Amino acid sequence: DSGVTQTPKHLITATGQRVTLRCSPRSGDLSVYWYQQSLDQGLQFLIQYYNGEERAKGNILERFSAQQFPDLHSELNLSSLELGDSALYFCASSEGLAGLNGELFFGEGSRLTVL
Amino acid sequence: AQKVTQAQTEISVVEKEDVTLDCVYETRDTTYYLFWYKQPPSGELVFLIRRNSFDEQNEISGRYSWNFQKSTSSFNFTITASQVVDSAVYFCALSEVEEGGSEKLVFGKGMKLTVNP
Numbered sequence: 001d002s003g004v005t006q007t008p009k010h011l012i013t014a015t016g017q018r019v020t021l022r023c024s025p026r027s028g029d030l031s032v033y034w035y036q037q038s039l040d041q042g043l044q045f046l047i048q049y050y051n052g053e054e055r056a057k058g059n060i061l062e063r064f065s066a067q068q069f070p071d072l073h074s075e076l077n078l079s080s081l082e083l084g085d086s087a088l089y090f091c092a093s094s095e096g097l098a099g100l101n102g103e104l105f106f107g108e109g110s111r112l113t114v115l
Numbered sequence: 116a117q118k119v120t121q122a123q124t125e126i127s128v129v130e131k132e133d134v135t136l137d138c139v140y141e142t143r144d145t146t147y148y149l150f151w152y153k154q155p156p157s158g159e160l161v162f163l164i165r166r167n168s169f170d171e172q173n174e175i176s177g178r179y180s181w182n183f184q185k186s187t188s189s190f191n192f193t194i195t196a197s198q199v200v201d202s203a204v205y206f207c208a209l210s211e212v213e214e215g216g217s218e219k220l221v222f223g224k225g226m227k228l229t230v231n232p
Contacts, residue, residue, distance in 0.1 A: 002159075033219060043206065043222035055217040088158060104220055106152075106160040 003027065006091050006107035014115055018079040021110045025072055025093030031055070032074040033094075033104065034066055038087040049074055078112070086114045119209050121223035128197055129231050136192040136226050138207030144168075148210040149183065149190045150220065155203040163205075166190065197230045204228070 003026035013019055025032050034046040036059075045058035049068035060066075063081075068074040078085060088109045118141040128134050140149065151163040164174065166183050174181045178195045194201055204227045208220040 031217075035222075042224045045219045045221065048217060048219055050217065056219055058219065090160065092160075103162055103165060104150075105162070108157075108159045111158070 002105040002107065004091055004093050004105050004107035006089075006110050008110055009108065010111045010113075012113045012115060013081060015081055015083060017081050017114075018077065019081065019112065021076040021078070021089050021091075021112070023074045023076070023091030023093075023107060025074070025091075026105050029093035029095050029105070030072065031094045031096065032068055032072070033092040034060075034074070034076050035090040035092065036087045037090060037109070038084075043090070046076070081112075081114045083114050086112055088112075119207050119221055119223035121205075121207055121226045123226045124224065125227045125229070127229045127231065130199060131196050132230075133193060133195050134197050134228065134230075136194075136205050136207075136228070138190045138192065138223060140188050140190065140207070140209045142188075142209060142211075144212060147212075150208040150210075151181065151190075151192050152206045152208060152222075153203045154206065154225070160206070163192075194228075197228075199230050199232055202228060202230045 005024040007022045030051045033048045035043050037043045046060040047066050048056040052068050063079050066076045088111050090106050090109045092104045092106045094104050120139045147168045149166045153161040153163055171183050180193045182191045204225045206225045207223040210218050211221045212218050
């Protein structure tokens with residue numbers, strides 16, 4: 001158990017809909033990262049928040065948005081969903097801003113299926 | 116841009132065979148970190164190892180060993196005497212530093228290992 005909690009574990013929805021994925025980082029971790037894992041693109045970095053502020057942005061679509069709340073949990077919002085958004089979405093956390101001299105702790109992922 | 120290449124996409128071996136997973140990376144940074152993660156069929160990502168760019172000493176942990184060679188930009192992973200439980204997708208990753216000091220992991224495409232009994 002990494003200590004990172006993601007909900008829901010599985011989600012099935014229709015095209016055009018909007019969903020919210022939630023992540024609670026490990027206790028004490030200030031950084032939250034979101035990754036998307038799809039069959040054709042592999043693991044893609046989406047976005048990072050540190051202590052409530054956006055710090056790095058990757059290949060995140062404009063239809064997607066995220067935020068980190070004062071209690072440090074984070075939400076990833078996916079809207080106007082398309083079939084190609086079906087993927088496993090991972091949240092990870094680390095203690096600091098440059099946490100990779102330590103370790104990135106991953107949650108179990110939220111599997112999104114868009115029908 | 117930094118890049119991680121795992122040339123093998125899928126390997127199938129018989130139990131007790133040794134298997135090496137290749138990873139080649141590209142970076143302009145002098146300080147960087149390399150990682151291996153395991154993703155079993157259950158889907159979670161399991162951290163295996165982190166190595167910084169200044170430490171080229173090879174590491175062994177049980178049946179796992181890692182060979183870091185800066186000269187060839189490679190960080191290969193060997194499983195000795197493979198077991199069925201080693202069946203998983205293995206990812207190599209490289210840390211990438213963003214402006215402002217933030218870091219993120221850049222992953223290779225992954226390599227699916229199947230160990231047959």
